[in-house]
Amino acid sequence: GAVVSQHPSWVICKSGTSVKIECRSLDFQATTMFWYRQFPKQSLMLMATSNEGSKATYEQGVEKDKFLINHASLTLSTLTVTSAHPEDSSFYICSASRQVEGGTQYFGPGTRLLVL
Amino acid sequence: AQRVTQPEKLLSVFKGAPVELKCNYSYSGSPELFWYVQYSRQRLQLLLRHISRESIKGFTADLNKGETSFHLKKPFAQEEDSAMYYCALSGADNFNKFYFGSGTKLNVKP
Numbered sequence: 645g646a647v648v649s650q651h652p653s654w655v656i657c658k659s660g661t662s663v664k665i666e667c668r669s670l671d672f673q674a675t676t677m678f679w680y681r682q683f684p685k686q687s688l689m690l691m692a693t694s695n696e697g698s699k700a701t702y703e704q705g706v707e708k709d710k711f712l713i714n715h716a717s718l719t720l721s722t723l724t725v726t727s728a729h730p731e732d733s734s735f736y737i738c739s740a741s742r743q744v745e746g747g748t749q750y751f752g753p754g755t756r757l758l759v760l
Numbered sequence: 761a762q763r764v765t766q767p768e769k770l771l772s773v774f775k776g777a778p779v780e781l782k783c784n785y786s787y788s789g790s791p792e793l794f795w796y797v798q799y800s801r802q803r804l805q806l807l808l809r810h811i812s813r814e815s816i817k818g819f820t821a822d823l824n825k826g827e828t829s830f831h832l833k834k835p836f837a838q839e840e841d842s843a844m845y846y847c848a849l850s851g852a853d854n855f856n857k858f859y860f861g862s863g864t865k866l867n868v869k870p
């Protein structure tokens with residue numbers, strides 16, 4: 645149990661377009677979902693935390709107007725990279741946690757974004 | 761400031777040798793520490809958390825609040841242990857904040 649999926653697994657887009665990434669908890673209800681960004685050979689950087697039905701909490705330095713997060717249900721969160729630029733190219737990973745397990749997070753496989 | 765430090769980027773050991781992956785943290789509140797592992801071409805997965813005090817795949821980790829450390833240990837490394845290991849920190853009273861260390865790549869040689 646506790647499987648998290650992401651879609652798409654990779655995406656290539658033109659500069660200036662917007663890209664939406666979906667994160668779903670397939671077999672459990674996630675009280676909290678997290679969005680991370682990972683640069684090559686670097687660690688995960690937490691971008692934002694979202695709870696179902698409330699606004700996401702963004703980490704310092706992360707533009708909320710650039711990275712729109714919607715957590716519409718207990719099983720789905722979306723990250724939209726608006727007006728993407730080449731510097732937004734990265735590996736985006738989501739994770740989900742459920743309250744009964746405290747801080748344990750279940751990770752999605754990640755989405756590779758390449759902005760041309 | 762909250763911080764997780766993993767001083768070693770790469771750790772190479774021979775099969776059967778003991779292994780210790782170091783993790784130090786800085787946190788103002790009551791911390792909860794985790795080790796996550798990422799095998800090649802797989803997603804991150806939880807290895808263990810300090811509150812569980814369990815041994816997973818022969819790995820153990822003890823939270824030392826005096827030294828603010830949470831080192832991961834295994835007495836006899838196996839080749840299948842080769843992976844990327846991340847130490848992570850959260851607040852025991854606030855799981856909405858999560859901080860990862862930079863990771864240590866463990867390479868177990870035959």
